Amino acid sequence: MFLRIDRLQIDMPMPKDRDANAAAAVQELLGGRFGEMSTLMNYMYQSFNFRSRDKLRPFYELISNIATEELGHIELVSASVNLLLTGPRTQSTNPATPNPVDAPLADGLNARNTHHFIATPQTIGVANSMGESWRGDYVFNSGNLVLDLLHNFFLENGARLQKLRVYEMTKNPAAREMLGYLLVRGGVHAEAYATALEQLTGVNMAKMLPIPNIHNDKFPEARKFIDMGMHRKLYRFSPNDYKDVAAIWTGPSINDGQPREVVDGPPAGGNLADLGPIPEAFAPEFDPTEIFNIAQKLHAKMK
Numbered sequence: 617m618f619l620r621i622d623r624l625q626i627d628m629p630m631p632k633d634r635d636a637n638a639a640a641a642v643q644e645l646l647g648g649r650f651g652e653m654s655t656l657m658n659y660m661y662q663s664f665n666f667r668s669r670d671k672l673r674p675f676y677e678l679i680s681n682i683a684t685e686e687l688g689h690i691e692l693v694s695a696s697v698n699l700l701l702t703g704p705r706t707q708s709t710n711p712a713t714p715n716p717v718d719a720p721l722a723d724g725l726n727a728r729n730t731h732h733f734i735a736t737p738q739t740i741g742v743a744n745s746m747g748e749s750w751r752g753d754y755v756f757n758s759g760n761l762v763l764d765l766l767h768n769f770f771l772e773n774g775a776r777l778q779k780l781r782v783y784e785m786t787k788n789p790a791a792r793e794m795l796g797y798l799l800v801r802g803g804v805h806a807e808a809y810a811t812a813l814e815q816l817t818g819v820n821m822a823k824m825l826p827i828p829n830i831h832n833d834k835f836p837e838a839r840k841f842i843d844m845g846m847h848r849k850l851y852r853f854s855p856n857d858y859k860d861v862a863a864i865w866t867g868p869s870i871n872d873g874q875p876r877e878v879v880d881g882p883p884a885g886g887n888l889a890d891l892g893p894i895p896e897a898f899a900p901e902f903d904p905t906e907i908f909n910i911a912q913k914l915h916a917k918m919k
Contacts, residue, residue, distance in 0.1 A: 618684065619855075625688045626797050626841075627886030628695055631790040638786040639700035640729035642794075644745035645693050645782060650774040652689040652798075653742065654754045655805075658771060659683035661757045662764050674863040675761060678812055679768070681861050682805050684853040688882070689798060694740040695888065696794040701738040702891050713895055713903050720896035737899035739891075765813050772806040773827040780828060783835065796837025800846050803832055803871070808850060812864050822870045831871075847871050849879045 645651050663680040666672075714720040724733030731747040732738055742750045756767045776799065783795045803826065810821035832838040832847070841847070850865040852858050862878045869876055893904045901907055 618687070619853075621882060621885065622888065623885035624695055624888055625692055625801075625883050625885050626793070628692075628699060628889065629789045629793055630889065631699055631788055634702065635700045635786070635788050635790075636724070636727035636729070636732060638788045638791050639697045639732060640727065640745050641782050641785050642693065642697050642700065642745075642791050643729060643732075643740065643743065645775075645779060645798075646690065646697065646740060647742050647748075647750040648744040648778065649754050650771065650778050651744070651750070652686060652693050652775075653750045655771055655775060656683060656686035656690055657752075657755050658757070658768065659686060661755050662768075665757055665759065667759060672761065674860040675765070675812055675816075677858040677860045678808060678864050679764075681850070681853055681858045682808065685801070685805075685851060689801070692794055692798070696790055697732075697740045698738075698891060699790040699889060700788060701732055702894065716896065733897070737894055737897035762813065762816055765809050765816070769806060769809040769813065769821060772802050772809065773825075776802050776806070776826070777828055780830070792837045796835055796839075797841055797846075799832045799835065799838045800841040803847055804850060807870055808865055811867075815864065825870060842871070845874075845877075846883075848874055849877050851879045851882055853882055855881075 647653050659679050660683045663676065663683050666676045666679070669676045721733055724730055727733060729745065729747055731741055731743065735741060741747070744750070756764070756771075758764055758767070779795050779799055779802070783792060783799075786792070806825060806827075807822060810825065813819060813821045826832070833842055848869045848871075850861060852861060859878075865876050865878055867876060868874065893900060895902055895904065
């Protein structure tokens with residue numbers, strides 16, 4: 617089972633303006649082959665189907681625990697796209713009840729991903745940057761532990777490559793803040809899988825890192841999380857379980873030689889942005905006053 621906390625893993629900056637085309641590029645990092653949906657579902661199904669769980673518990677717990685962190689990564693990428701699509705301009709220049717006859721969504725015609733304006737009301741979709749739906753056959757679960765860990769190592773590095781390319785496509789802080797954090801956290805996951813593979817096979821996979829061969833400290837948005845030591849921390853997303861990950865996540869970090877650390881519990885996190893209504897998209901309604909009043913009455917009853 618899962619415990620959900622109503623916070624993002626980090627604070628996210630509000631963009632100065634809507635940037636629909638940057639949102640389209642970031643969308644790849646959710647629903648593309650190497651997006652966060654893929655990392656989550658690969659690790660989640662491998663944990664569901666893991667054989668000899670009790671005898672191989674440290675490896676089972678590593679995959680399971682990282683899968684849980686990936687739930688938060690999906691949330692973080694989604695928050696980034698949503699901020700890029702519903703910047704202050706959207707909420708400040710539209711009247712409370714715009715006239716549909718005036719084509720208030722006309723600027724969506726110039727967006728590279730019109731799905732963001734038609735299918736999902738200026739929010740994330742479970743798709744890649746071209747609007748193609750995420751696919752279940754992106755999940756690899758062979759049942760062979762070494763092969764699955766090798767695939768996970770490959771998946772994390774493929775994801776890093778695409779994050780770096782998206783980073784180079786946009787300077788928007790709502791995208792780059794998320795990218796800096798996930799470059800660091802993805803680096804932890806790649807290093808963890810490399811360490812697990814070395815313990816199983818004796819092959820030092822970590823010698824290949826980083827892939828591509830550019831260090832995270834080259835990026836200011838990542839460097840601040842490195843300065844906080846997040847490249848050495850493996851968070852344990854459970855009150856009492858998954859403690860055996862410490863048998864794998866031990867020894868010096870490959871980045872700076874400092875000791876790796878298993879942290880009990882999730883990161884402190886940051887606040888979720890409260891996305892305002894978009895009446896012209898009928899989200900949450902064309903004139904949301906009535907349902908807002910109902911929600912306020914319900915909230916008052918709880919006090």
